[in-house]
Amino acid sequence: MTGAGAHGFDGPPPREREPEQLTLDLDGWEGPLDLLLSLARGQKVDLRQISILDLAKQYLDYVDSARSLKLELAADYLVMAAWLAFLKSALLLPKEEQADPSPEELALRLQLRLERLNAMRDAGARLMARDRDGRDVFARGDPEGLRVVADRQWDCDYFTLINAYGQLRARTTPRLHVVKRRAVVTLEEAIDRLSRMIAQAVDWTRIEHFLAKSELPELRKSSLASGFVAALELARQGHVLLEQEDIYAPLMLKARR
Amino acid sequence: MSDAVPHAADGNPVDDSVRAVEATLFAAEEAMTADQIRAHVGEAVDVAGALAALETHYAGRGIELVRRGRHWRFQTAPDLGRLLRRERTQLRRLSRAGVETLAIIAYHEPVSRAEIEAIRGVQISKGTLDVLMEAGWVRPAGRREVPGRPLIYATTPDFLVHFGLQSRRDLPGIAELKAAGLLDPVDDAFDALDPDEDEDADDVPDAHNSGAGSHDLLESDNESG
Amino acid sequence: MSDAVPHAADGNPVDDSVRAVEATLFAAEEAMTADQIRAHVGEAVDVAGALAALETHYAGRGIELVRRGRHWRFQTAPDLGRLLRRERTQLRRLSRAGVETLAIIAYHEPVSRAEIEAIRGVQISKGTLDVLMEAGWVRPAGRREVPGRPLIYATTPDFLVHFGLQSRRDLPGIAELKAAGLLDPVDDAFDALDPDEDEDADDVPDAHNSGAGSHDLLESDNESG
Numbered sequence: 238m239t240g241a242g243a244h245g246f247d248g249p250p251p252r253e254r255e256p257e258q259l260t261l262d263l264d265g266w267e268g269p270l271d272l273l274l275s276l277a278r279g280q281k282v283d284l285r286q287i288s289i290l291d292l293a294k295q296y297l298d299y300v301d302s303a304r305s306l307k308l309e310l311a312a313d314y315l316v317m318a319a320w321l322a323f324l325k326s327a328l329l330l331p332k333e334e335q336a337d338p339s340p341e342e343l344a345l346r347l348q349l350r351l352e353r354l355n356a357m358r359d360a361g362a363r364l365m366a367r368d369r370d371g372r373d374v375f376a377r378g379d380p381e382g383l384r385v386v387a388d389r390q391w392d393c394d395y396f397t398l399i400n401a402y403g404q405l406r407a408r409t410t411p412r413l414h415v416v417k418r419r420a421v422v423t424l425e426e427a428i429d430r431l432s433r434m435i436a437q438a439v440d441w442t443r444i445e446h447f448l449a450k451s452e453l454p455e456l457r458k459s460s461l462a463s464g465f466v467a468a469l470e471l472a473r474q475g476h477v478l479l480e481q482e483d484i485y486a487p488l489m490l491k492a493r494r
Numbered sequence: 495m496s497d498a499v500p501h502a503a504d505g506n507p508v509d510d511s512v513r514a515v516e517a518t519l520f521a522a523e524e525a526m527t528a529d530q531i532r533a534h535v536g537e538a539v540d541v542a543g544a545l546a547a548l549e550t551h552y553a554g555r556g557i558e559l560v561r562r563g564r565h566w567r568f569q570t571a572p573d574l575g576r577l578l579r580r581e582r583t584q585l586r587r588l589s590r591a592g593v594e595t596l597a598i599i600a601y602h603e604p605v606s607r608a609e610i611e612a613i614r615g616v617q618i619s620k621g622t623l624d625v626l627m628e629a630g631w632v633r634p635a636g637r638r639e640v641p642g643r644p645l646i647y648a649t650t651p652d653f654l655v656h657f658g659l660q661s662r663r664d665l666p667g668i669a670e671l672k673a674a675g676l677l678d679p680v681d682d683a684f685d686a687l688d689p690d691e692d693e694d695a696d697d698v699p700d701a702h703n704s705g706a707g708s709h710d711l712l713e714s715d716n717e718s719g
Numbered sequence: 720m721s722d723a724v725p726h727a728a729d730g731n732p733v734d735d736s737v738r739a740v741e742a743t744l745f746a747a748e749e750a751m752t753a754d755q756i757r758a759h760v761g762e763a764v765d766v767a768g769a770l771a772a773l774e775t776h777y778a779g780r781g782i783e784l785v786r787r788g789r790h791w792r793f794q795t796a797p798d799l800g801r802l803l804r805r806e807r808t809q810l811r812r813l814s815r816a817g818v819e820t821l822a823i824i825a826y827h828e829p830v831s832r833a834e835i836e837a838i839r840g841v842q843i844s845k846g847t848l849d850v851l852m853e854a855g856w857v858r859p860a861g862r863r864e865v866p867g868r869p870l871i872y873a874t875t876p877d878f879l880v881h882f883g884l885q886s887r888r889d890l891p892g893i894a895e896l897k898a899a900g901l902l903d904p905v906d907d908a909f910d911a912l913d914p915d916e917d918e919d920a921d922d923v924p925d926a927h928n929s930g931a932g933s934h935d936l937l938e939s940d941n942e943s944g
Contacts, residue, residue, distance in 0.1 A: 267591060270615025345687070349680045353613055354594075356676040361597035363666035365588070370656045373575035375746035377568060381521040381795055383534065383803050391854035393813040393821065395634065395882045396627045399891055401815070402822035403901030406893065409840040508780050516781030517799040534802050555733050556741030570742040577739055577759050578746045607898065624900035636889050645891050 269317035272296065274351050274358070284352045289344035290328055293321040420456040422449055427460070427467035431490075435477055441489040444468060511535070512551075515544035525565035525655055562654040563661060572658070591622050596631060600653065600665055601677055604635045604646035612679075623647065631656065736760070737776075740769040750790035813854075816847050821856060825878065825890060829860045829871035848872065856881065 266272040276295045277287050300318045303310055324347075327340035368374050426449075434447045448464045451457050468490055471477040480489045514535040519526060528541045535541065545566060549559045558571050570578060588596065595618060598610050611617055626632040635648035649662070659665065668677075675683050739760040744751060753766045760766065770791060774784045783796050795803065813821065820843055823835050836842050851857035860873035879886065896902050 267614070268616035342684075346680055346684060349683045350613075350615065353676055353680065353683075354615060356671055357594055357597045357601065357613060360601055360665070360667060360671070361593035364597055364600065364657055365593055367666070368572035368575065368658045370569070370658070372579065373572045374569040374658060375575075375578050375742075377520065377793075378746045378748040379792075380523045381803055382523050383518065383521055391811055391813050391817070391850060391856075393818055393854075393881075396630075397813075397818055398822050398825070398882060399634070399896065400627075400901050401818040402826055403896040403899075405819050405822065405839065406896070407902045409838065513781035513796065514799060514802055517795040518781075518802055520782050520793070521795050521803045556738035556743075557745050568745070570746050571738065574739060574742040577743060577761075618898075620898070620900040622900075623898075627899070633883075634889075634891060635883070636885055643888070645889075645895050 269296075269314050270350065270354060272299070272314070273317070273347075274354055277351055278355070284348065284355055287348055287351070289347060290325060293325040293328075296321050297325070419459075420451075420453050421459040422456065422463045424463050424466055424470075427463035428470060431464065431467045431471060432476065435471070435490060435492045438490065438492060441480060441491045444488045444490055447490065509544070509547070511539040511541075512544045512547050514539060515541060516548055519548075519559070519566060519568055522567070525562055525567035525651070527564045528566070531566070560658070561660050562658075563651045565651055565655065567655070588625070589622070591619060592625055595622050596626055599626070599632055599647050600649050600662065601668060601671065603648040603662070604638075605648075606638055606644040606646050608644060610647075629656075734769070734772070736764040736766075737769045737772050739764060740766060741773055744773075744784070744791060744793055747792070750787060750792035752789045753791070756791070813850070814847070816841075816843055817850050820847050821851055821874075821878075824851070824857055824872050825874050825887060828873040828887070829863075831863050831869040831871045833869060835872075 266275070273292060273296060276299070277284060277292055279295075280287055280291065297318060300310060300314060324340055324343055327336070328344065330340075370376070430449060431447050438446070444464060445461075447468075448457075448460045451460060465488070468477060468479060468488070472479050476493055478491045478493050480491070481487070515531055518531055518534045528545065531545075532539065532541050545559070545561075549561075552559045552568075556571055556574060557568050559566065559568055591614075594614055595610055598613050599605055602609065602613075607618060607623070623632065627634075630650055631653040632647050633650050634645050636646055637643040638646050653659075654661065662668070671677050675686060678686070740756055743756055743759045753770065756770075757764065757766050770784070774786075777784045777793075781796055781799055782793055785792060785794055819839055820835055823838050824830055827834070827838065830838075832843065832848065848857065852859075856875055856878040857872050858875050859870050861871055862868040863871050874887065878884075884890065891899065891901075893902070
């Protein structure tokens with residue numbers, strides 16, 4: 238992808254290179270399909286007659302040579318390599334052992350994809366080669382312009398509109414903060430509640446017993462969290478004893494007298 | 495030179511409607527539709543007739559009258575481009591991704607981003623569509639009424655002007671591509687192939703159904719285009 | 720459309736020298752001397768002869784070839800000048816403040832002025848909203864039932880028509896803007912502006928002609944295309 242800008246596409250149709258040049262030009266490909274198409278064009282036959290088996294082999298050789306040069310291949314190239322290796326072996330299997338979809342079908346689908354990409358690539362090149370405004374044909378250099386009376390009409394095109402919004406958001410989004418109210422039990426509330434209730438608990442009691450009850454799930458979580466911190470705080474202050482027999486076992490509380 | 499020239503001023507006065515349309519288009523800064531021309535020259539003028547007369551009159555001259563979609567404009571004859579090019583700035587070159595994306599949009603429009611990516615086999619990098627929209631060749635053209643309501647893209651009137659096309663039907667090779675099924679999605683093309691070639695294949699119908707999903711979208715385009 | 724004839728109207732092929740001079744003067748950005756023309760069309764061309772031929776050919780048409788001192792140029796026939804000024808509507812570009820305000824209303828409607836300012840991070844003047852209402856794209860849509868009961872604004876059906884939208888839901892979402900590269904801060908004229916500048920002057924419609932600040936930057940888009 239990075240190399241794409243260098244091959245400006247006003248020029249001739251895509252290159253067809255010899256394999257030994259390919260190994261040195263990894264950055265130039267826009268993904269596995271692009272590489273496959275270039276290899277396919279190298280076979281110099283109509284894409285309808287292309288041998289997918291040969292193509293798979295070429296691709297795998299190419300990936301191997303890239304590896305031997307210790308070039309880093311993007312993941313999608315390796316995925317394609319694995320898939321082609323699978324396809325290649327499936328194509329070589331006796332027919333009766335074939336899975337569904339058959340390897341022939343997979344090969345045909347790949348060939349159809351290549352044909353379509355190839356068609357668009359050629360179409361793009363032909364489009365760029367047309368008589369283009371500002372290069373081959375020119376509008377009048379110094380038009381008088383059509384002007385003007387009274388009635389104003391305001392002009393703004395769609396791209397300008399959505400572009401402005403995009404730029405605006407990019408520029409200002411952090412300025413717009415809406416703080417959502419969340420249901421929470423504060424630490425103060427929790428300490429207050431726990432110190433009142435612990436006095437009545439004669440024996441070891443699970444922490445849940447002391448927590449504020451609520452219908453709201455997020456409030457229950459908050460209640461547990463601040464209740465736990467409150468218990469730690471009261472233990473630190475010497476009002477409460479804490480006990481837990483095992484990891485994840487119930488947390489037991491008792492007043493310290 | 496064999497005095498191939500003087501013919502206009504002698505005898506036949508040029509029709510006033512033709513003169514008015516000629517002057518208006520000549521002075522305009524952008525290509526104009528017949529309606530826009532009419533707003534200048536008045537309701538009484540047969541704009542279509544004048545345009546036809548001008549088209550004939552200018553054929554073969556150094557300046558031509560051309561139609562681009564619904565818009566008309568004067569421009570220099572393409573074969574003279576080399577004379578005029580030297581002092582002009584070169585067009586900004588499009589990247590390969592840009593060219594392919596533009597071609598896919600033009601030949602398949604309207605088309606979603608996912609559909610473009612399906613054909614190219616890679617994600618569209620940021621900036622590719624942006625560049626095409628900034629050039630004024632492509633614009634969002636609503637949404638596809640399928641789950642997710644993806645934006646769809648199409649070409650603009652400026653696209654036709656820039657590439658010298660009377661309409662999208664003039665896109666190079668579009669008729670052949672269409673006839674060859676190369677504008678149809680892979681699944682459709684696969685379905686269209688003769689299943690008889692696979693002797694022991696009762697399994698083919700399954701494959702059809704499994705792959706259909708995302709490409710139904712493209713199918714509907716071809717009919718609308 | 721009947722296909723164009725490859726000859727000029729009278730059936731004679733137009734001399735190539737004449738065509739070259741014709742195209743060169745047409746595409747020229749200012750009047751040219753015979754020598755300047757020759758630099759384009761080549762030494763072999765009889766420029767004086769071609770100019771004479773063109774002068775005769777265009778006499779009486781909607782376009783004329785005129786000579787001012789040693790310089791030549793095409794211009795519209797003087798008697799047709801009224802057409803060029805007869806446009807009923809004057810197209811004016813929205814100021815940056817206008818475009819942004821319109822975009823905010825479209826994306827967030829109904830919104831109050833204070834809410835628009837909160838999103839833009841800049842105050843907007845009354846003039847900005849007036850322009851959008853004059854354009855027919857925005858309308859007051861009641862009042863927000865909060866202290867002060869501020870007016871709230873929404874887009875109109877004309878807004879949808881102008882921008883070719885079926886509904887507001889067709890507007891690209893944030894994720895889609897991002898994917899198209901439109902959320903990338905670009906190093907263009909917009910960014911060069913101080914966002915804290917007082918935009919009130921900019922917003923007053925009449926101030927446009929005075930060429931103040933951001934308006935000029937917007938206008939320059941025209942030329943770069």
